[in-house]
Amino acid sequence: MDARVINPFITVCFSILETILGEVPQRGTPAAQAADCTCHQVNVMVGFTGALTGNVIYGMPLTTADKIASIMIGTPVRTFDSMAASAIAELANMISGNVLMELSSIGLECDMTPPTIVRGRNVKMSTLDIPAIAIPFTTNVGELTVVVGVHPMIK
Amino acid sequence: MSATILITDDTVFMRTSLKNILNANGFDNVVEASNGQEAVGQYALHKPSVVLMDITMPVMDGISAVKMIRQMDPQAKIIMCSAMGQRNMVMDAVQAGAKDFIVKPFQADRVVESVRKLLGAEAA
Numbered sequence: 001m002d003a004r005v006i007n008p009f010i011t012v013c014f015s016i017l018e019t020i021l022g023e024v025p026q027r028g029t030p031a032a033q034a035a036d037c038t039c040h041q042v043n044v045m046v047g048f049t050g051a052l053t054g055n056v057i058y059g060m061p062l063t064t065a066d067k068i069a070s071i072m073i074g075t076p077v078r079t080f081d082s083m084a085a086s087a088i089a090e091l092a093n094m095i096s097g098n099v100l101m102e103l104s105s106i107g108l109e110c111d112m113t114p115p116t117i118v119r120g121r122n123v124k125m126s127t128l129d130i131p132a133i134a135i136p137f138t139t140n141v142g143e144l145t146v147v148v149g150v151h152p153m154i155k
Numbered sequence: 156m157s158a159t160i161l162i163t164d165d166t167v168f169m170r171t172s173l174k175n176i177l178n179a180n181g182f183d184n185v186v187e188a189s190n191g192q193e194a195v196g197q198y199a200l201h202k203p204s205v206v207l208m209d210i211t212m213p214v215m216d217g218i219s220a221v222k223m224i225r226q227m228d229p230q231a232k233i234i235m236c237s238a239m240g241q242r243n244m245v246m247d248a249v250q251a252g253a254k255d256f257i258v259k260p261f262q263a264d265r266v267v268e269s270v271r272k273l274l275g276a277e278a279a
Contacts, residue, residue: 019260073168074175086168093166093211094259097238101258104241112239114165114211 008102028136054150064142191220
């Protein structure tokens, strides 16, 4: 996958996670991932359309989702309720939206769909036949993996 | 303060966050909508002094809602509040009639400053 497409996800994740969590995350090594992947307990899927088409999946363990939501909401999340889900969806929305700005600055005009939350163990999520790159981040509240499965739209 | 503010966002988290920010800064009259269509209805009902409007929402997006509200009230004061701040998106919003554009994630001060600025313009 084109580094021009992947790099915005990395830089924006660093920036937004630092803003929200108050600490710079550590990035692991990006790796190709099978299109049909088993993801985390909490996943947020955002669709991309326009110059790039496909999906981006933000996956994390439930404990991480609870902790991130607690920070965003400002009160401890004891059960992953609708407010916590909404906060995590908004995190994915903010990252994706800011990535769109970065992509736009290099001439790739895209749009995105509202985020969809998928919960549950052993959930299989697919980017269909679009090759995906998984970018792992380690934050002060746990792991977050961003699976980027987008490719250029052929007109 | 008696000004009514309409918050439009499809996520309950963002509506609550914005409401908390506004309440903490003296804006107690806050009404909410979860998509553009609801926002148009709420605008007609409450005639808010300022509208905070997301862009990407189900049913009706924020840009379409801005256009409809401005048709209803050409003086409507609308602040876009979106994670998507691409140049063309900002231009679309401004052309539709938005007065300001705040990119998420935002600082509370940025939201309050923008609302106060528009309310100040109303008073002037």
